[in-house]
Amino acid sequence: MTCHHQSCSRIDRVVVSIEWIEEFPDIRVKSGPRGLSDHCPLIVEDARVRGGPRPFRSLDSWFTHEGFLEMVKNEWRNLGDAQFTRKLKALTIPLRKWHKDNFGDMDKRLMMVEEEMKKIDNMVSNGTYDGTTEARRRALVSLCEKWYIRKEIHWKQMSRSQHARNMDKNTRFFHNIASARRRNNRIDTLMIHGRLVRNQARIKVAIRGFYKDLYRQEYVPRIGFRDGLVRQIDVDEATALEVMPSAEEIREAVWDCESSKAPGSDGYNMNFIKRC
Template sequence: MLGLIKTKKQVVTRFDVVRLWGQDDAGWNFVGSDGATGGLLLIWDESVFKKNNCYKGERWLCVEGILIKNNYNCAIFLVYGAHNRDAKLQVWEELSYMAGLCQVSNCYMGDFNEIMHVEERQGTDVLPRSAEEFRSWVQDMHLVDLPLTNRKFTWFRGRSCSRIDRALVSVEWLEEFPGTRICGGPRGLSDHCPVILEHARQRVGPRPFRSLDSWFTHEGFLSFVKEEWRGLGEMPLTDKLKALTIPLGNWHKTNFGDMDKKIMRFEEEIKKIDDLVSNGVYDGTMEARRKALVTCCERWYVRKEVHWKQMSRSRHAKEMDKNTRYFHNLASARRRNNRIDTLLINGRLVRNQARIKIAAGSCFG
C-alpha cells in the first residue's frame, strides 16, 4: 500500500494512479486538495487488500477492508496533521470516532505534525501542550508508536529537524503482525523522509542471559539460585550463566507460568466467599480465608505488573494505562528497534547478518 500526503491535486484520476503504481491492478481513493494545499492519496494492490468501505475527513483518509492472505479485517488511515492546536484536537477527535465506527484493527500512518517526546525535536527541552495532548490521545487509543529503526528525525528545514512522520498501530495489529516495524527512506528533494512500514520475521542469534525483576518477589527464588549455583561447581562465569538458564526456565514456568490463570483462580475463590456472605453465611474462619486470598491475589497483580514494566522498558510507565497487552506489544516494538539491520564496515554498508555478527564479534573478542 502506498500513501501520499500533500498531493496538491483537487482530483486524482486513474491515469495518475497507473503512472505512480506502474500497472493497472491497483485500488485507490483520495482526498482532494484545497487549491494547492493538502491532498491525500492511498493506493493498494487489489490482490492483497480488498476494500469494503472508505471514509474521508479534511485531513485524513480511511480505507477499511480485508488483507486477503490472512483474511484479516483492518482499517488503514492516512493522516496529515493540522498545524494549530484546536485543529489538531479536532483531527484526534475525528479519528477516535472513526476507530469506534470501524471496530477493527487500526494502522495510522502519515505526517502528524506533532512530536511525542522532547528528543524528537532538535533543540527542544520543553514539550508543548499540543504534544502532551497528542501523547495522551495515543495512550488512550491503546496505540503503539513504532520506533524508527534507522534515523532519529523525519522532517528537516535548515537547522530545524523533528520526528513528526510516524506509524501508530493498535494492540490487535501487533498481535497479528508482531514483526511490524518502520524505517525512514531517502529524503531526496522533500522536507520529509518517507516512512516505510514492513512486516519481517527474523531471528538473529541467541538471546542474552536475563534475570526478571518479578523473580525477586518470590520468597524461594534466592535460595533456589544459591543451590543451583553451588551445584554447578568450578566453571567459568559465562558457562555457569549459560547452564543456569535451563533450571531458571523450568523454575519460572513452574512458579510464574500462567499468571493470569493464577489470578483468576484467586478471584474465583474470593467471589465464592462473597456469594456466601451475600446469602447470609458468615463466620470468622471465612473472613480470615478471604483476607488470605486477597493478599495472595494482590501479590500476583504486583508480580505481573513488575514483569511487564521491565519487558516494556517504557519511559512513561507511571503515566500510561497499566494494560498488559499494551506493555507486551511495546516490549515487542523495543526488541524490533534493538535489532541491527545494517552496519558500516570499512566504509561499506553491510546488510548480511552473518558478516554483521563476525564484525561485531571482532570488536569485543
C-alpha cells in the same frame, strides 16, 4: 487520501483495538496492488519471525518470590567449584525451569486467582459467610496483589521504561512499549550484496560477518619508545599495578553500576549480581 475542495479525509485505514494489539503484538500493515481503483487494499499480516529460542534474561520480578534466593543458593552450591562464568552459564538451566514452574503464564495465574475470589464473593452474596471464608478471601487478595506487582515489574523491565519509579498498575502501557521495542528491533529483511534477503539464517550470518570484519585488526603497528621518551615507573608503582583488587573495591565497582544493565551477553543484569 481523498480531497473535495477545501476538505480532505483519509479513508484507507485499518482500525484495531488495544486488546487486539495485545493479542497479536507482531502485526504489520501493508498495502496491496491498487489496480484500476483509486485506493489500494490494506493487508494486516502477522509479522512474527521464528528466530529460535529466546536468549536467557534474568528478571527482577523473581525476587518477589519468597523462595527464589534460597533456590539460587542451593543450585549454586550444587554446581561445586567450577569457574565463576561457567557456573553462571550452568545456572541458567535451573533458572529457566524454576521460572516456568513459578512464573509461567502470569496472566493465566492471575485470572485463576481472580476467578476464585469471584466464587467466594458469590458465596457471600448467597448468604454463606464465616471466618474461614473471610480468611480465604484475604489470602486470595494478598496473592492477587503479589501477581499484579510481579506483572508490573516484569513489563517495566521488558519495556525499559524510564517513567515514574512508583508502582503503576497500568501494566498495559509497559506491555505495549515492550511489544513496540521488539517490533522496532527486529530485522525482517536485510540488503546483502544488492539483494533483499528475508531468510533469518542468512541475515544472522551476514550480521555476524559484518561485525567480525569491522573489528578485525588487519595491521598491527610496531611502536618503539626511545630512551627517555617514557618515564620508567619505580618498583612501588609496578607492584601497585599488579595488586589484586580487594573485596571492598570489587563490591564498590559492582554497586556503582546501574542495576538494569547487563555486563555481558550471559543475560544476568547487575540487579541479579547484587542481590544474589
